[in-house]
Amino acid sequence: MYFPKVERLRINYKTLEEFKKFKGCGAQELSMLEDLQGTLAENDCNSPFYGIYYGESLVARMSLYMQPQSESAVSDYPCVELFKLEVLPEFQRHGFGTALVAYAKSLGLPVKTTPRVHSERFWEKQGFQAVPDPNGVSYIWQPHENTEDVSQGASA
Secondary structure, three states, X not given: XXXXXXXXXXXXXXXXXXXXXXXXXXXXXXXXXXXXXXXXXXXXXXXXXXXXXXXXXXXXEEEEEEEOHHHOOOOOOOEEEEEEEEEOHHHOOOOHHHXXXXXXXXXXXXXXXXXOOOOHHHHHHOOOEEEEEOOEEEEEEOHHHOHHHHHXXXXX
C-alpha cells in the first residue's frame, strides 16, 4: 500500500514549473502560482507550501500559515490556516488531500480553512466543523476534539 509523504516545497524554478500543472485545475483563486512567483528565491526551504510527489511529479499541494494567538479567530491559541489545497484531477480520491490535511493536523494546533469549489463535504469528513465568519463560513478542526486524528496524521 502506498502512503503519500508530505514535504515542504522548496521555492525554486523547478517548483514553479510543477505549479504550472495546477493552473488549469479549477477556479483561478485555487492557483498558487501567483503566490509562488511573489516569493521566488532560489531554493528557499522556508516556504509556506507543502506537497506530495508521485514519482517525480507534484500531484497535490497546499499552503500553511501560522497565525499567532493575537490574530487567531479560532481559539485562545495560535492556529494554522490551511489555504488552497489542490490535488490534480487524475490523483483525486486516492488519499492525497487527506494526507495533506493529516499533516496540518499533526502540528497539534487548531486548523482553519475556507472551503472552495463545493468542498464542504470533504472538510466535514476530515473532522472539521462549519463556523460562521464575516466572509461566509470557515471550517475549523480542534485538536482536543480529534486526538485520534492527530496521532494518525503524525505518521502521514
